[in-house]
Amino acid sequence: MTSRFTELAIDCADPEGLARFWCAVLGYEVLDTDDGLFTIGPQPIPDAQRGPVPPTLTFARVPETKTVKNRLHLDVNPTDRDQADEVRRLLGLGARPADVGQRDASWVVLADPEGNEFCVLASRRP
CATH class of the missing domain: 3.30.720 (Signal recognition particle alu RNA binding heterodimer, srp9/1)
Known part of the structure; x- marks a missing residue:
């Protein structure tokens, strides 16, 4: 068995704002906003067009700033x-x-x- 890359977690100060930016960059949409986490990903793919699924991006608020x-x-x-x-x-x-x-x-x-x-x-x- 192997693992599959399904999600990339990104720490940030403004999860909603960064999620909106990356949605615009990648053509993704917001999939979930649970507990202040914003998860974005591609629009659902019909079963007939299944193939590799790109990973989702999840943005989480953290107090540290990037340095x-x-x-x-x-x-x-x-x-x-x-x-x-x-x-x-x-x-x-x-x-x-x-x-x-x-x-x-x-x-x-x-x-x-x-x-x-x-x-x-x-x-x-x-």
Whole structure:
């Protein structure tokens, strides 16, 4: 038997606000808001279209603030536009440029509204 990656828990100061940001980034929706936790994920998939299910993201309020570079981060790939257009869209949603020491990379490093770094990779459009 093996385990399957089903959920990523993210500590934050504003679970609702960060959940809204990541819903807009990923096209997810809020699935649950139990006890101040906000869980987001893809819209339910009809049984006829079953396949790999992306993990959900759960945002939990914590008192600590982020002070150092993430040890784990998300990579996103635009599906319907090129990388530069997607970076502009994400900046408009509240992301900001981040410097984690990258140099001449093919990806762009941004930070979400709470400073969590993530990468925008080149488009995977056909």
